[in-house]
Amino acid sequence: MSVEAREKRQPWILLSPALVAVTLLLLVPLLFIVVYSFWLRSAVGPDIQGFHPDNWQRALTDPFYRYILLNTLKIAAITTFFCALLGYPAAYFITRSSGNKLILLLLLMLPFWISYIIRTMSWINILGSSGALNTLLISTGVTSSPIQMLYNEATVILGLVHFLLPFMVLNIYVSLDGIDTNLEDAATSLGATRWQAFSQVTLPLSLPGLAAGGLLCFVLGAGTYITPLILGGPRDAMFANLVFEAIITQLNWPMGSALSLLLLLVLGALVAIYNRFLGMSQLTKGLG
Amino acid sequence: MGWAAIRAYTILVYLFMFLPVVVVVLLSFNQNQFGSFPMTGVSLRWFEALWNNDAVMRAFRTSLVLGLLTALISTTLGVLASLALVRYTMRGKNLITTILIAPILVPEVVLAVALLLFLNWLGIGKSFALLLAGHVIFTLPFVILVVQARLVSIRRDVEEAALSLGASPIQTFFSVTLPLLMPAVAAGALFAFTISFDDITGTLFWKPGGVETVPTQIFSMLRNSISPEINALGTVMIVITVGLPLLGAAIARQISIKRGI
């Protein structure tokens, strides 16, 4: 075997375990979903097989689904924005701090040790009528009766930001940590202000992390259904709630399949855009 | 923005992250089941109840084992794949990257049902191995994303220097690349473990009979009411995760002081 051929085979050897796993456990099962989305639900007994575009037609034309889909993207975008806003400075601090970075990162993961449901429900103990915040406000005389803060879109976003922030911080941290601090020092010694050094040297170099974190927050945010269930009001729902309801409550697997593929397509388009403009390979070339 | 401002801002961010933790820890010492503030009394009854609750303790052990195995497998697969994606040029790299991070693009309910339908078609029943495989699949993208971001910034010429000095590619990986990659590997493993430890939806669908993880145990408690024992478990977890690293750091400092003498 020539050296060249070996060089060519190597990446595939490295990739194969992950690719096989994903193909077998995700892609092939997803094909089932694609097939299913063209079936029809029958009121009684097994679903009707065949090729029926009805579910797709409904998913694409019904204003109800469009409304929820747009609302989901909106909530995910706001969540991502706040994660970046809160996460970037924190990640920057961790990277540049003289303390033990590992402990700071571990601390950030701390809430994950408390189960997601409990963590989400604990906001009720914080923001509820008899929650910590209202108790504090009443005892300090800011307000005389409890303020209703819970069960609206804002609390859903709050819950999501709390859930997703660590993902953002870790991603930004990883890329910031890889940037040589000498670069910033060099820039300042050449006469740049600290802000200029940051915005023209560090920030651009940390964009892959910010973008990866943003993508992660957006996608995970758009795919949640438990947070709106626990922290939302009667109307608040995200697209994954509709998928969950179609599959679990209404037992309409064909429709649920079509809806989830729709969500998948929208998020997939987003990843395609990400890959096009900020894709890993693009960045590798840029840095090389 | 000055350094002090960034520090203050970061402290606020951490406070925000800790708020639910503080509440859960406080309520685990609450006398009453429903934790309205102000608290009515301090008690250790929920810790005692937790210790005696076999179901929760069993679920806790299952979650730990599952999380550790998931982290191990997922990190290994993820590091290998990231190396291939960053260090080699090949056709269809973007497509492969997208495929590998696809598991987080699919809503988990769909992934769960799709996988079940597929295995059902193959005639394979549920098992712990299936649960583990499911967890590996949806933690893998996190590892790949984190590790890739780091790998990109490790300069190729360091590796090439090692290679040119006669190290084999495998030697180079273990003595040069891996140490530089360690923060990302650790972060990836941590991600994988915590996500596995905290997962509900997939686990609900894939768990075989008689196996409960902490989240599914809590989920099944929802019908009646979630006992504050779960808050107590949260507190224990926090004590372990905060206490162990602090202890480790303290020991490390002791050792280095002694060496200094």
Added chain:
Amino acid sequence: MDNTKRYERLLERYRNGDLDRRSFLGLIGAAGVAYGVQTPFAKMAFAQDVTQVRFDGWGGVVSEAFRRHAFDPYTAATGITVVDGTFSGGDEYLAQVRSSQEGEYNIAHLSGVFDYARYVNFGLDVELNLDNIPNMELVMDALTNAFRGITPDHLSAVPYNYGTTGLAYNRAYISDEEIREKGASILIDPEYQGKIGGWSDWRTRLWYAALQTGQSPNDIQDMEAAWDAIRTHRDLALKYWGSGAELMSLLAEEEIYVTEGWSGRIAALQEQGHDIGYYDAPNSFGWQECLFVIKGSPVEACEELLNFMLAPETSIAVAEGQNYPPALDGTKVDLGEKIPTLPAYDPTGTLESLTFADPVYWNGNEAEWSETFARVQRGF
């Protein structure tokens, strides 16, 4: 049925005086012969014979009570282990059963008649031999009859417990008189805007909408009026709760003052000293739960387990744990002290005071109504 069990049954009947000594010994002899003949074949059969039965239920106290009073004695008596699974909702569980292989799931603690009809419609039912479940004698006929309405010539489940979804209210803000006067309409009373709750379940929402619009819940004529009542409630409500844990915390922490609620959960709140009232308005939503045997299960082994689960001591322990009265007839069995005090408990054993959903009517409209509700809930 294996021979050990046959022997135990005989012994029990003999002890109870159902058999005289001579026929007992004769039967033992016959059993012995049968045993000798059967054994070589039985051994082969045993290789694929029943070694475990899977039960899925609500976990927690229910699971503990079953383990202690039914599963462990059952395993001791038959050598068959019981694998105990939990689910968080009937819908999610049905999705799992549908995507599983036959025989993977055996017995489930399901919401009575709706789920019974659904499982039967999906062809997931079996035919139980009630002779193998002597404790069925103690179960109220009213509950069993509901299932016979769906499968007239056989049963695939035994009733287990029942309850109501009635009005739960904070007595510090709403008096007993007010709730009696307003009934279900208090849930669409603008006076309590932002302090109203409701279950996110479409059936319950429609049932209460029927009551609020003065219609019979089992025969809604003016659907548009009912949907409008749901819209009104949606806009006045602070929160749709999705679990008993949420229901309890919303009421206990005074997040809401009034909601409809599950009788057993409200009883639990009252037990803890919260001043929450519970009122079953006329035509309040009655329901029952059953232990359903799923197609592909080892039916005989399941029947025997069901008998253990229906035994009064098991039923009472489970009932006291979850605060829902057992399916056992209070006129035939001494149910102890606590159960007669539970909300929804019917001492007459006829259950005539409760209104149950007509499964044919509700399941017939399920596809359309559940989807319409999903839209109405989000403002459409």
